[in-house]
Amino acid sequence: MAMLEVEDLKVYYDTAEGAVKAVDGVSFEIEEGENLGIVGESGCGKSTLAKALIGILPQNGYIAGGEIRFRGEDLTEAPERRRRELRWDEISMIAQSAMNALDPVYTIRQQILEAIEAHHNWSRTKSQERIDEMFDLVGLDRERQTDYPHQFSGGMRQRAMIAMSLVLEPSLILADEPTTALDVIMQDQILKRINEIQEASSASMMVITHDVAVVAETCDRVVVMYAGEIAEEGPAAAIFDEPYHPYTLGLKSAFPNIREADQDLVSIGGHPPDLHDPPTGCRFAERCPMATEVCSREDPPEVEVGGLRSYCHHVDDIDTQLRPVADRAETWQNTDAADDRGLADD
Amino acid sequence: MGKLNFFVRRTAQLVVTLWAVATALFMLFRLMPGDPTSYIVSPQMTPEVRQRIIESYGLNDPLWVQYLRYIENLATLDLGRSFNTNSEVSEILATYLPNTLVLMLSAFVLAYAVGVTLGVLTGWYRGSRFEKSTVVTALVGRSIPSFWVGILVIWVFGATFGVIPLSGMTSIGTEPEGFVDMVTSLDFLHHLVAPMLVLAFYYMGYPLLIMRNSMLETLSEDFIDICRAKGLSERAIMFRHAARNAMLPVLTAAAIAVGFAIGGSVLIETVFGWPGIGREMIRAVMRRDYPVAQGTFLVLALSVVLMNFVADLLYGVLDPRVTYE
């Protein structure tokens, strides 16, 4: 049995214009000690997925169907008390931007202590030792525990965030864009640190990012999401070396590959569909260079190919039609409105 | 260094503001229609008596001399004597100010406690029917003229049902036993209830709405999500984190709220026959009792300026990000 099993999960938001189907029938598993990456553009539902897993959906968000089984226990059915017990103790998270993820009016120490006290009845000394340990682990000066967040630099804050997320030795860490807010050098440091820590502890990790490189570096297995659905899933190496879903291909081409220098960066034209009323058939069809009439009529089948689980009508043709030209920018510019409206992160 | 520096600078600013208010007031009262002496000096007094009275008020000196003396007296807290009763203005203030403070502060504290709490809840339960009805109630409280509410309350609960006293601070024939004893007496509390509630209802909307807006902003911050992810209880998040952060603008607003509070209490004191400084000010203004009007007004202005000052200092305590640059 996997540690976390997500089955046909649906997460919707109520809005004035109707329900937004942010996550619409997603299934995957995370094994003990495994690193799973979730990749996708902004607004594809990956952050919503994380929030649903840990149970902090905003007021108008709700789980519309499916199951989240943590070590066999269905969290969607669990009482709020139980879920609260599991939070941080078993499933913790590293937030997108540590800048805003720490309460500005309390010291770092107070905030870590608060997490401890919410779950354990440890003695002061034990808590303190644990916090010291964590500070050492993430490479922060113990003396600065009593600083306020605004006294830390961005990198330090992210380390503090990591220290906080690890303090209760959770089984699963959800890292939501752990490095986005940092500069490149700092990104690298933090990623390394995360990897080290994760290897040292036996925790599983779910890394959510739009940055393919991050996933490639840290994850064992990857789930690619598009418009609330899974596009493709499989081992990290396979996904990046030879993806079968056109979207994955495009995404891969959109990010600099550390291994292949001098590569042109491309961007996928068009924008994700309106999730109030998602299109029938393949949701990527509108932006897909390979789309045919069947794509917008029928839901794509699940296809096992090359060690991957892929959802596409045209898996068979991808090697011949798309892969050779995936690096070219014009391949992805097939739609006329090429403006990126820069939708806000959800 | 930073903190001290800030304190010194802020204090200097306070003094300058007070000086400006005092100066404006001085000029204002010299602009009042009619010769001020005509109100204190009976035209038929002997020239000697008249002269003596005018001199005793220093009204015959050139304006700038009067001004300098006025400022000098202010600095030594000498606010002059009432034109009407000859009593020292400082004495009048000492008599009425505590009464106003009791009424205003109790109403203010109540309004802030209830208003902020409801603000937290309405912010937290955004979109609920509770939120909508609370917000509308708060708006109504701010919109209905407080003096009119006071009149209705007296009419309904006082005159018709007889559950509240109609006027004053103590029952008729109650010998004063000292301020503390009076304030803690049941009789006093009975008299306090109605004006306090009317005032609090009027004050409440402001902190409530500000707190709600501030809560909404705070609740959209990432750290709230983290707090929830940490498995904290709703209450802990709502109050320890969201409310604590949302408090800051409410605090600044408190200074402004004091200004409104004073306006409200001036009217309520009049309606409820509360022997307070606001009622005394109205009397003095109506009767052209300049020294008393000046004195009471200065005290009211002082309380606003002082509140601003305190709010600034408190802000520094409550928000660790303030650096006193």
Place this chain on the structure above:
Amino acid sequence: MSQKHERSIFADVEEYESDEEFSAWRRNLRLWRSTLSEQWRLLTDDSLVVAAMAILGGFILLAFVAPVVAPHDPLERMYTESGLIAKWIEPSFLGGEGDFLLGTTAQGYDIFSQLVYGARPALLVGFVAAVMTVGIGTMVGLTAGYYGGYVDDFLMRLVDFVYGLPLLPTVIVLVTVLGAGLDSIILAFVLLQWRTSARVIRALVLSLRERAFVKAARVSGASNWRILSRHIAPNVLPMAFLYGAFAIAWAILTEAGVSFLGLGDPNSVSWGVMLQGARVYSAMTEGTWWWFVPPGVCIALVVISGFLIGRGYEEIVNPELQVEQ
């Protein structure tokens, strides 16, 4: 969620702006129209706001057609058939003699007519005061925020000073100096209340000044006047409208309070003056609620309409308050 106003609402105009002033202005106009109609749509989505607009609209209409609606002149003494002054007459629906819908006052004036005519000064005070306060406040805020430096320092100290004055007491003193009357009340109110919008708009301008589209305009060599009038002012206007709506409410409340204390224009009719009359003639003890309840209700309705519209608009102007999704 917390998408800030990063773009000027003129963003696309500026991008394409050429020498063709004419077409630019046309674009301006079109953009304005679409922005306003969008805001109008959002505003009218809220049923409370629609109700508030309907009430306010009703009163505005009433103010215009007052002579048609009111059966009598508000200050025309009524006489009974036997030639006596028709005073303290009960409303006709309660069986009072004569044909007075809401009865008559102690002076023999028709209460309903007074109520109808009372809409005029209320709205006059509300709108004139609102336009003036917000006008002055916006000018000061723009100047201080945009030019910064000593100008800003001076203007903001001035605002600090004005903030040191409690609203109602100051208005009372000013009205005493200026002489009782509607114009004095408006003037006194404006002299104080511009402070709020000045402070808020300055803060807004400070942030606008740092936005990309303003910086870009400055780099491209646009004059101060051009930047102010084309880039900053239009973005400030929604906030100015917002404070205008609140100023209407405050002005009417202030007028009512001051008139209630007897500082209103005694030769005119307003709701505040009516309430004062009811108080002077002790209508409360007489239980003649038809005299002192309707004016209060009217004040409350108009004021709450102002607040509701203001609040509704605030939710649009300030995206933090919008329902998150």
Place this chain on the structure above:
Amino acid sequence: MKEPRNDSTRRRFLRTVAGGTVVGTTALAGCSGESDTTPAATTEEDGSGSTTESGDGTEASAGGAGEALPTYTYLNNPANYNAARHDAINLIGERLNQLGLDVGVEVFEWGTLYERATQEFDFGFTTWSRGLGLYPGTRMPEQFHSSNTDPGQGNFTGYTNEDLDPVLMNQLQEGDRSARVDMLHEIQSVINEDVPMHPIVQMPNPLAFNNNQVSNWTEHLVGFYHMEPQTNVEVTADHGELRGSWSETLGTLNVLGYNNETKLIHQFEMLYDKLVRNNSNLEPDADLSLATSWESPDETTVRYQIREGHTWHDGEDVTPEDVKFTLDYIKENQVPLYATQWEMYDSVEVDGQWVQVNFSNPVGPVHQTFSNQIPIVPQHIWSERSDPTNVSVTEPVGSGPLMFDYWDQGSELSLVRNDDHWNTVNYDRRIWRIIPESSTVWSLLLDGTLNYLPFTRIGKQLSDNQSEDQITVLAPPGDGWWHLSQNTRQGGLDDPVVRRAAVHSIPKQVINEQLLYGFATQGWNLVGESFGDYSNPEVPKYQEENGVEVGRGLMEEAGYTFDDDGMAHFPE
């Protein structure tokens, strides 16, 4: 400065009633200004001749033949100051318009109104309350003497009549009562003919009380605050307290430093004794007085025998030295409130139990203008005080029938019975409560929390509530009246015919019956019937039902014409 005797005397009586009227009346109470009875500050003026005729009374006739009469301003007080009077003025204004005078009624705050009328003479018509005090002749010179027409002097209507001037002065120095009566009668008939000032209504001294708790109120011309009614009244309530109310705070308890406000007169009347008080028959009465007997050996000397065995509230004896001290003290310190009085005498001597006051001029009705005015204060307390007007007195010590108990500033004053007084009150304590809202006051009177309302406002409440079982309302005639004064300096109003026409137009009946609910009596003479034989019954009455037509007729007779709008024009 040496002044000829007669001249200085004349000046003395020309003073207006002092401070009280100007400053002391309250803006909110509405009853204030009704009782400004006590002549207080007066004086002597600088010798620079300001008492000479100003002569501006007759030169103002601006209007040419056939032209319309100018527009006039009728000064009105705000409704919250005195509602009934406010309404009455509006009503008279309407009638004057009907008469054909272009009169605009304008409302002014009381201080401003008074200044416009008495300092700037910027008015056509004006009305307020005027009290005459015990002796109705006291204020006659002030109001009508030709030499008193300068700004700030009492004759604000600018009326001049050289023939009347000597009469106005002499009645105040005349020792013989019947001669005084004759002179007053003459003044009344002349003024009634020329009408610079005319009484609209004679105001009563209204009192409402809860008859379950209080009884036996007796009447007195000056009002129910007087010692005689106050010692007659009986309290039947269990608490044994007389409980009254006023809308405004007292402000001070300094009997030498107040502004003659009614609310304070009410307190000091019972806290202090006076040399002589007049009873309800307006006669000096030893039973009410600190002096047990008095005599006047010559026309400038009065001797008072001081009551023996009387004590101050703190237990010290009241001695003739205290009386001498008081008189010397107020003169020495020129206490403004009693300036009229201290200017009258030169010196005071003690002779055993007797105190002799030496006046500088003959004094006529001395017990109505002097002996009944000055409160006697204890030497052992006041001798330490150098600046009597500015002393802050929080626990006054007097010798009157009530003693200070406590003063909760802004809330209430409590006075308790002085058992050692020769004329004790019939209740244990008297409470004076500050309640600004008159509606509240009535509720409290009805439920017995309060039991008497002195100086209650005349209005619908008084009228309605008198039908309640537990409420009794008394409204005996007082010494005051509402005057209609016309500015004789203005064109048109300089003609007695126009003034008479205006007086004819006053709807006295409507004002009394409808605005004053019949509590007052229609005014017809400066000195009303309440003054007994001082009132001249021969004076013709201006009380026609159809006054406007009568007035018009008068004017037409004198050659005035009326245009199509009904507005009056000067004779061709």
